[in-house]
Amino acid sequence: TSGSMPELHAVAPSLAGVGSRLHTNWLAHWIATPPALRAGARMPALARSSGAGQDSQRRTRQAADLAAYLATLSDPPEDQRATDTPTFGSPAASALGKGLFSTIGCSACHTPLGSDTDAEATNPNPSTPLKPPTIGLSSLRSKWKPRALRDFLLRPQRHHPSTRMPDFGLSNEEADQLASYLLAASQPDRLQRLVPGDPLRGRQLVATLGCLNCHRLDLPNQFETKRLAELEGLDWDLWGCVASGDGLGEAPRFTFTPAQRVALLAFGSTDLSSLMQTVPAEFATRQLSERRCTACHGRDGRLANDQPAVAPRRVPDSRGGERLMALPTPPPLTYTGEQLRLRWLEEFLAGRVSSRVRPWLTVRMPRFPQTAVRLAAGLAADHGMAATENPSPLTAGDIDPELRRLGEQLLGPNGGFSCSKCHSVGARKAQMEVGFGVIDLVQSKRRLRDAFYLRWMMNPTRVLPGTRMPAYTDEAGNSPLVKILDGDGVRQFEAIWKSIDARQAVAGSTR
Structure with a gap:
């Protein structure tokens, strides 16, 4: 319902x-015992999971029946047309995919290929937040049909809008x-072959076991x-x-950690009304953890958990040769909310900003269209x-020609900064190459x-x-350029901002 925690709508x-x-x-294996295939799985296991006697046999049989029915559910023929390139699955494609995996940021959420199990959530340092479990990739070949994996990488939300x-x-x-590499590097299918199930029984189970509640x-x-x-x-x-023990009855078996179970029991002792509270800042904090944003970005003085090592790379120079360019890591998230314009941030998170802000980074910023707003x-x-954002004095109104002229002067090397x-500055490229x-x-x-721009300009290292x-x-806000706007730093920075407004208007979109 409206006004409730956003996660309830997942x-x-x-x-x-x-x-x-x-x-x-x-x-069939996933339905029977999800934790055996993924640590921290949210999918519950079927009914009793003691692994003993008739309970285990019934669970295995039901899982096989459910899988047999699900196997009959096919996409329309037009969705199954091959759109892969001629090199799909080739060693050359796999080699290029390995490079992509190591550079765009996959390791922030996934354990390296070759690991037998997924990484459990651990917290050796109480001063750092607990990270959710990473997801292993060793059984991809057992799970995915090749072209379906490729299509999933292209459009992850197509069949699962709430996917992480x-x-x-x-x-x-x-x-x-990337699909070629993942399939080539993952382990061969070693899952035990289960006795084929009955799709008719499986169809009935899907309708009666609670699968369609989710x-x-x-x-x-x-x-x-x-x-x-x-x-x-x-x-x-x-x-x-x-519940524990016999209290579980026929309820699904979730793999709650002891801490999760304690939290759920504490919640169950309340009137449950907290589910109807929506606090945007708290939602953002939960999402930063859920999406593992701090694997790549630092925040509040903490370094990124899995910040990738970005080695210098060779880039062309103005003389036709090459030079080494040191590539910084992704920016910290400490001031994101007060730093970035709200509408721009929405568009950026949704993946609708076409030009890259930091094109020198090999790590790629993913899109989150479902939760961007x-x-x-x-x-x-x-x-x-x-x-909501109201126009500020630095943005509203026409651009004064004299202020624009002074801003242009301040941007340049002749009597400026x-x-x-x-x-x-837009189409005007930087005058020198930096590393x-x-x-x-x-x-x-x-x-x-x-406001953030002015705070940054007055003392960048404080930010x-x-x-x-x-x-x-x-410290008093005075600049050494005393002949321009009386050396008033704030007014000079405002003039620069106004002159960029003019260039932005010429460039087109102000998104």
């Missing part, structure tokens, strides 16, 4: 056409290469259980999915910023809130210790 993967995507034997797997904006060629499929749902509101006041330790609002709220030596990435100032104007950006004013 959906499980659609079962429509699943037989065209996943291997039947893998489905983000969209990296891969091209067809990149998806072919998964989408054009089939009547015949499963009934108590509504959450009916559980208020009950002792969850004695009944239902969180809420996540942007939550990051802003975390810094006390409103969900020489900003244009390192920074490009590190520098953001185009037109991009900065589109992205940055005016980002260790930055190469120098300070141009003293």
